[in-house]
Amino acid sequence: MEVRQVDNPDVQRQKVEDIISAYRDKPGALIPVLHEIQNALGYLPRWVQYRVSNIMNIPVSEVNSIISFYALFSEKPKGEYAIGVCKGTACYVRGADKIIEKLEEELGIEAGDTTPDGKFSIEVMRCLGACGLGPVMVINDDIYTRIKPDKVKDIINAIRQKDGSETT
Amino acid sequence: MQIKINGVVSEVQPGMTILEAAREMGIDIPTLCYLEGVHEAGACRVCIVEVKGARTLVPACITEAADGMEIFTHTSRVRRARRTIIELMLSDHPDECLTCGKNNQCELQKLARAMNIQERKYEGEYSSRVIDDGSPAVIRDSGKCILCRRCLSVCSMIQDVNAIAPIGRGFKTVIAPAGKEPINQSPCVQCGQCVNVCPTGAIIEKSDVIRVWEALEDPRKHVVVQVAPAVRVAIGEVFGLEPGTSVTWKMVSALKKLGFDRVFDTNFTADLTIMEEGSELIQRINEGGRLPMITSCSPGWINYMEYFFPQLVEHLSTCKSPQQMFGAVIKTYYADKAGIPAENIFAVSVMPCTAKKYESQRPEMYSSGYRDVDAVLTTRELGAMLKEAGIDLLSCGEETFDQPFGAGSGAGAIFGNTGGVMEAALRTVYEILTGDELDNLNFHQVRGLTGVKETSVKIGGREFSVAVVHGLGNIRKILEDIDKGRSRYHFIEVMCCPGGCIGGGGQPISKDPGIKEKRIAGLYREDEGLPVRKSHENPAVQELYREFLGHPLGHRSHELLHTRYRNRREQEYENHWKTDSLSKA
Structure with missing residues (x-):
């Protein structure tokens, strides 16, 4: 499995500047700007919000208000292993909430959060279009189908083991 | 119809x-x-x-x-x-009325009474409660917030600050600065207009009452107090008087009854401000300094400038506000003259303003070697102290301010309303530049409640273009013009709050729609009733220059009466950049 790459801070800063300046004089561009920055950085840290506010002349409270309104935007960085669990109707009736519960238990965080070591994050997703295979879970680019709650621990442990052998 | x-x-x-x-x-x-x-x-x-x-x-x-x-x-x-x-x-509001800062002044409480509600009918989940008391000026308690959004409307529409917004959604919504950070780390200018409109106790001023009581009860402390012009036409409202009723001399008597060792008049340092600021304006005009020059008495306005237009701070007069000038002079000149060590002096000020609390804590405001102003009470807090002490303002006798700063001119009195600083400055600058006496001291063009007032004044054959602005929401266009080099003004007066200080965030809360006009009329009556109506003719000010300061803009003035400004906006960004990138590393 590929580990998600995180840019170094200077590269991040440059990417943010480029995105903002591409949109700076376009009215109503706040949401597309936030969207692009989130795609580039994986999340919307506070310094980004201040930068967007300063350059685009939109109060930082409003920028933050919008980010906090839409579930799509996140203020927290995703983990190196970003776990997404589908909670669309089909996956839900097949027990997606049990999967989420197990993940929360195993990782010690709530859905929407990232572990303190930055390794894992849990995100609740909308329908991924694989309803026949539910419940569906995605970790970075790998897709797990028809998961049973008692398999969750094994999946996480397998990643932990692999990750440990790579870094040591 | x-x-x-x-x-x-x-x-x-x-x-x-x-x-x-x-x-x-x-x-x-x-x-x-x-x-x-x-x-x-x-x-x-x-x-x-x-x-x-x-x-x-x-x-x-x-x-x-x-x-x-x-x-x-x-x-x-x-x-x-x-x-x-x-x-x-x-059902989502704490049962804390008895100890709430808004007890008896709360609109929710009044409605509950009016609806004859006698029981808690619905029990359920409470929204999360965060109390933010990190600001020197205001305390926010999200538990008491009913999400009416009045604060937010005032902060954006009237003041153009937008420090707060709805964060989150549904039941989890809170009215807060970006990221629910403390208000101190937001663009907030501490003006307190939100305090004046909050129907509940969700935003109140940070009280200095206990610290002032402690100082008054401490026998080693020599406690002096200064009172801003706008207080004297509003404090009467706390005791049921019609807004705008001037109670200056009764108020002095009441303050002495509270136990203050000396009661001084901020009008005196308002006059001193005019001497310094007027001289600074003349100097800038004669020597090609940065124009237009903009007044600097209003700390909420300074906070706005430092955050939203930091590139223009050199247009601000370097003069401290009258409050801070007073503090600096009390702990140097007065300490010497009275033979009291400055460390034993506790300087209090009574202000119509919450931003003054913040101003008194700025690191630049220690020029006497001590904190120049130790505690700031709002008009409301003074009213509460008098009531606590059982002092009925209306039945107090009349006493005069103490020397050596007793006398303030009429020009100092009108510092409390929009247009007043401009009018005071024009009276003095005119006479200094021309050497002639003004026939008519009243500059009606700069009076009144129009958001932006502009006029030009002929002084000694030269035409001076001036503007007067109150309510921060009215200033942006003028600043943008300055930024683009298109401003034709020489001198601009800005007061943060609508109506000027008389409409400040520390004034008694009132539902009277004519409140501003009434308080302003009170100050103009005060002006007209005073024997001296021009700052430069105030004998106490002249004596202070003779005995201590030398001359306006002199060395001592520079050290004690002038200040410098910073770029708050860039600081915010850099702080967040540092903490975010550090936490990642």
Whole structure:
């Protein structure tokens, strides 16, 4: 499995500047700007919000208000292993909430959060279009189908083991 | 156009809301989130009324009256719905009325009483509660917030600051700065206009009352107090007087009864400000300095400039505000003259303002070697202290301010209202530049409540273009013009709050729509009643220069009476950049 790459801070800063300046004089561009920055950085840290506010002349409270309104935007960085669990109707009736519960238990965080070591994050997703295979879970680019709650621990442990052998 | 409310027929103007029509007819419809001209959103639904033929109850504050409309304001259907609305608000509101800063002044409390609510009908989950008391000026308690958004409307529409916004959504919404950070780390200018409009105790000023009591009770402390001009025409309201009634001499007597060792008049340092600021203006004009020069007495305005237009801070006069000039002079000149060590002096000021609390804590404001002003009370806090001490202002005798700073001129008095600093400066600058005496001291062009007042004044054959602005929401365009090099003004007066200091965030809260005019009229009466009406003719100011300061803009003035500014905005960004990138590394 590929580990998600995180840019170094200077590269991040440059990417943010480029995105903002591409949109700076376009009215109503706040949401597309936030969207692009989130795609580039994986999340919307506070310094980004201040930068967007300063350059685009939109109060930082409003920028933050919008980010906090839409579930799509996140203020927290995703983990190196970003776990997404589908909670669309089909996956839900097949027990997606049990999967989420197990993940929360195993990782010690709530859905929407990232572990303190930055390794894992849990995100609740909308329908991924694989309803026949539910419940569906995605970790970075790998897709797990028809998961049973008692398999969750094994999946996480397998990643932990692999990750440990790579870094040591 | 005719409508009928509760069976009474009345002629109303087209375009009027049901609420406006009812009020004109003397019929009371309760409101909560409604704030005339500022927040008319129909959000809280307390003002709902029954309209004949309408399927649902309609909010009176945003529904236009239509010809032939038949309206009922207190039917049992309306009363029951209204009561349920308040009961639901109470289900997410703490039972802390007895110890709340807004006890007896809370609009939710009043409505609960008016609806005859006698029990907590709904029990349920409470929204999360965060108390932010990190600011020197205001305390926010999200637990008491009813999400009416009046604060937010004032902060954006009147003050153009936008420090707060709704964060999150649904039941989890809180009104807070970006990221629910402390208000101190936001663009907030500490003006306290939100305090004046909050219907509950969710935003109140940070009280200095206990610290002042402690100082007054400490026998080693020599406690002096200065009182701002705008306080004397508003403190009477706390004791039931008509707004604008000037109670200057009774107030001095009351302050002495509270135990202050000396009672001084901030009007005196207002005069001193004019000497320094007027000289600075003349110097900038003669020597090609940065123009237009902009006044710097209003700390909320300074905070705005430092955050939103940091590139223009050199346009600000370097003069400290009268409050801070006073502090610096008390702990140097006065300490020497009275033979009291500065460390034993506790300097209090009574201000119409919450931003003054913040200003007194700025690191630049220690120029005497000590904190120049130790504690700042708002007009409201002074009223509360007097009541606590059982001092009835109305039955106090009349006493005069103490020497050596006793006398303030009429020019100092009008520092408390919009246009006053400009008028005071014009009186002095005119006479200094021309050497002639002014025939008419009253500059009516700069008076009144128009948001931006501009005029030009001929002084010694030269034409000076000036502007007067109050309410921060009115200043942006002028600053943008300056930024683009297109401003034609020489001198601009800016006061942060609507109406100037008399409308400050620390003044008694009032529902009187004419409150500003009345308080302003009180200050002009004060001006006209004083023997000296020009700052440079104030004998105490002349003596201070003779004995201590030398001359305006001199070495001592520079050290004690002038200051410098910073770029708050860049600081915020860099701080967040540092903490975010550090936490990642």
